[in-house]
Amino acid sequence: MLDIQFIRQNQEEIRKAAQAKGLHFDIEKLFKADDERKTLLQEIEELKSLKNDINDLIAQSKTDDERQEVIAKGKEIKAKLEEREPLYLAAKCQFDALMVQVPNIISPDTPLGKSDEENVEVYNSGPGTQFGFTPRNHIEIGKILDILDLERGAKVSGYRGYYLKNDGALLALGIMMYALKKVTEKGYAPMIPPTLVKGFPLFGTGYFKGAEYDPAVDEVYQVATHDKEADGSAAKEEKFLVGTAEPSLLAYYSGEVLDAETLPLRLAGFSQCYRSEIGSYGKDTKGMYRVHEFMKVEQVVLAAADVEEANRLQEEMVSISEEMHKELGLPYRKLQICSGDMSPGKYRAFDIEAWMPGLNRYGETGSASNFLDWQARRLNVKYKDKATGERKYVYMLNNTALPSPRILISILENYQREDGSVVIPEVLRPFVGKSIIEPPKGTEK
RNA sequence: GGAGGAAUGGCCGAGUGGUUGAAGGCAGCAGUCUUGAAAACUGCAGUACCGGAAACGGUACCGGGGGUUCGAAUCCCUCUUCCUCCGCCA
Numbered sequence A: 001m002l003d004i005q006f007i008r009q010n011q012e013e014i015r016k017a018a019q020a021k022g023l024h025f026d027i028e029k030l031f032k033a034d035d036e037r038k039t040l041l042q043e044i045e046e047l048k049s050l051k052n053d054i055n056d057l058i059a060q061s062k063t064d065d066e067r068q069e070v071i072a073k074g075k076e077i078k079a080k081l082e083e084r085e086p087l088y089l090a091a092k093c094q095f096d097a098l099m100v101q102v103p104n105i106i107s108p109d110t111p112l113g114k115s116d117e118e119n120v121e122v123y124n125s126g127p128g129t130q131f132g133f134t135p136r137n138h139i140e141i142g143k144i145l146d147i148l149d150l151e152r153g154a155k156v157s158g159y160r161g162y163y164l165k166n167d168g169a170l171l172a173l174g175i176m177m178y179a180l181k182k183v184t185e186k187g188y189a190p191m192i193p194p195t196l197v198k199g200f201p202l203f204g205t206g207y208f209k210g211a212e213y214d215p216a217v218d219e220v221y222q223v224a225t226h227d228k229e230a231d232g233s234a235a236k237e238e239k240f241l242v243g244t245a246e247p248s249l250l251a252y253y254s255g256e257v258l259d260a261e262t263l264p265l266r267l268a269g270f271s272q273c274y275r276s277e278i279g280s281y282g283k284d285t286k287g288m289y290r291v292h293e294f295m296k297v298e299q300v301v302l303a304a305a306d307v308e309e310a311n312r313l314q315e316e317m318v319s320i321s322e323e324m325h326k327e328l329g330l331p332y333r334k335l336q337i338c339s340g341d342m343s344p345g346k347y348r349a350f351d352i353e354a355w356m357p358g359l360n361r362y363g364e365t366g367s368a369s370n371f372l373d374w375q376a377r378r379l380n381v382k383y384k385d386k387a388t389g390e391r392k393y394v395y396m397l398n399n400t401a402l403p404s405p406r407i408l409i410s411i412l413e414n415y416q417r418e419d420g421s422v423v424i425p426e427v428l429r430p431f432v433g434k435s436i437i438e439p440p441k442g443t444e445k
Numbered sequence B: 001g002g003a004g005g006a007a008u009g010g011c012c013g014a015g016u017g018g019u020u021g022a023a024g025g026c027a028g029c030a031g032u033c034u035u036g037a038a039a040a041c042u043g044c045a046g047u048a049c050c051g052g053a054a055a056c057g058g059u060a061c062c063g064g065g066g067g068u069u070c071g072a073a074u075c076c077c078u079c080u081u082c083c084u085c086c087g088c089c090a
Helices: A004-009 A011-020 A027-060 A064-099 A138-145 A150-157 A166-185 A199-205 A246-251 A307-327 A374-379 A404-414 A426-432
Strands: A120-124 A189-191 A221-223 A239-241 A257-259 A265-274 A293-303 A332-336 A348-356 A361-370 A382-384 A391-393 A395-403
Touching: A004 A011, A004 A027, A011 A027, A027 A064, A138 A166, A138 A404, A166 A189, A166 A265, A166 A293, A166 A307, A166 A395, A166 A404, A166 A426, A199 A246, A199 A374, A246 A265, A246 A293, A246 A374, A246 A395, A293 A307, A293 A404, A307 A332, A307 A348, A307 A361, A307 A395, A332 A361, A348 A404, A361 A404, A374 A395, A395 A404
Parallel strands: A189 A265, A257 A382
Antiparallel strands: A120 A332, A221 A239, A265 A293, A293 A395, A332 A348, A348 A361, A361 A395, A382 A391
16 A cells, blocks of 8 residues: 555556556546545534534533524534535545555566566576486475375365475474574574464455455465354454465554664564465466465565665565575576566565476575565554654565475475485584485385 | 453543543653752643645544444443453363
């Protein structure tokens, strides 16, 4: 969400951003709704002002007749208000619905493009791992090493379900522990946030495509509502499963005014992540590349309202992800996301993609986004500017530190040897307790 | 799951239908006094939205939502959160 004043002052830029992102947004309709809302608001406030005068008139009235006259006047005003108020509410409702759809502007360095094919590679760590044999994919490796079971995963959990077993389980958690330690060293406060949340954190961060949750388009799981209507009280509770720690981490400060001196706030959350993948039927159907639940360490930053500072913090986060890819010895590249591949709220975005030999391509293992104040307005997080004493919305940014299963894919496939065994990257060895994962005895062919 | 209690400004805390955006206190800011500090005294101080170049004016806000009334912090309904006790349980 943006500020209506800002939208009016920067309408050309917003029009351009909407077009570049491939969104259809009628800005004139918004302005009309705003005008209508304001006209009605003024009318109502005037009536209310008259209504408030009644109190004084009552106090001044000396006789009972005078008093009755004033009360009659009050009744008249009340009737007028009752007629106007629904009109105002409808106008405001219309305005709010449009406001929520206004896309954020895009940074000047964002490449224009229609889809992910036009993302721009800004760094490449070099050619992928070379093998003296035909490399296997992580599914085959997982089977040989008895660390991944997709069949039973599907049996128990359903489509895209999986079990990580034995050293696979240790390796997955090791990746998480490694990432959490790394970002903690870099000054990000580690957190284990809730994954079962109310609607507002997801609305606030932009994970609901509209103003309300829509199971037909939103990639979010809704947990069955607990409906107590049977016993007379109509208590309903909507809960959702987060797809990343980002909503929980950012909503932590919702409704608060932060002390400017604490900014930038750097947080890192470890969480299980749930994704319905509702728009991805038939995409990446094999293995654990695209799954319904996985573990991830996510970083977020709440910063002062300064674009350059925010961009710098975004780069700081990306560089931490890059450092981890390097330490893990994974070939990777860095992409700047083009306008058409950016969600409405984003100002500037980068992806990290690790090389996955078994898939013979790069696969997304991280994404760093700068939203400026777009999320902070929805979540209502401000800070008090030290110099002016003014309250401003913070700028919010997020970045994948490491996602467990996708990094696991890249590790298994890059570190595989001809016999199916996998060398464990140095930095993860303390967590697994060994340097090589070998096929269980008696199973090698 | 059962039974009670509570929710007021940054904090504490008055206030049960009419100049209450809200007494009083603490903390905060500015000033007087002081060599400086403390103390004392004086003054200023909430947030959001609308109008305005500004000064300023208006409206709303006493956990959220709804209702009664000419008028609600105050009465009614409802939800949420917190506390206490009992029961149950990882």
